[in-house]
Amino acid sequence: MTAWEDRLEQRLGAHDRFRVGLVWAGNPDHKNDHNRSMTLHTLAPLLDCDAQFVSLQKGVRDQDRAFLAERRDIVDLTEHLTDFSETAALISCLDLVITIDTSVAHLAGALAAPVWTLLPFNPDWRWLLERDDSPWYRSMRLFRQTTRGDWASVVEEVRRELEKQVTD
Known part of the structure; x- marks a missing residue:
């Protein structure tokens, strides 16, 4: 364990519960951001x-800032993350990453960390179609919208699967 990982572990506290990193929004300048991003409130279930829960979300948007501040149960160490190596170190302290299609999905996949990626109805070509795994990342599971814009059913499916993980 690196010194940075050790400091992160100290900030996270005792590892007595399943640790889940969350990313809910990507770069607002991305051409498909309106389809791939959601609000933090959408992940509330x-x-x-x-x-x-640990936020991996860089650049929290105004509509999410108040909700994040209210949710003291979400650990937010993102102000300490200045590059991918620090984000990678934080991912290594987690049991699972739940993210939309962002660089964090690719980083977690490249690290072979367990990652669940939430995809819009019309995803980027890299995610292919009609499958729940990725040929690029063996540790990744894909959760897809079946109806354009319907994040609620995707989040509900993820919640059911997460319940199974935390009770095992």
Whole structure:
């Protein structure tokens, strides 16, 4: 364990619950951001699971800032993350990353960390179609919208699967 990972572990506290990193929005300048991003509030059903949630979200948007501030149960160490190596170190302290299609999905996949990627109805070509795994990343599971814009059913499916993870 590196010194940076050790400091992160200290900031996260005891690893007595399943740790889940969250990313809900990408770069607002991305041409498909309006389809791939969601608000943090959309992920609220996940927060009822008995897990420790950790924000991996860089550049929190105004509409999410108040909700994040209210949710003291989401650990936010992102001000300490200045590059991918620090983000990678934080990912290594987690049991699972739940993310939309962002660089964090690719980073977690490249690290072979367990990652669940939430995809819009019309995803980027890299995610192919009609499959729940990725040929690029063996540790990745894909959760897809079946109806354009319907994040609620995707989040509900993820919540059911996360419940299974935290109770095993």
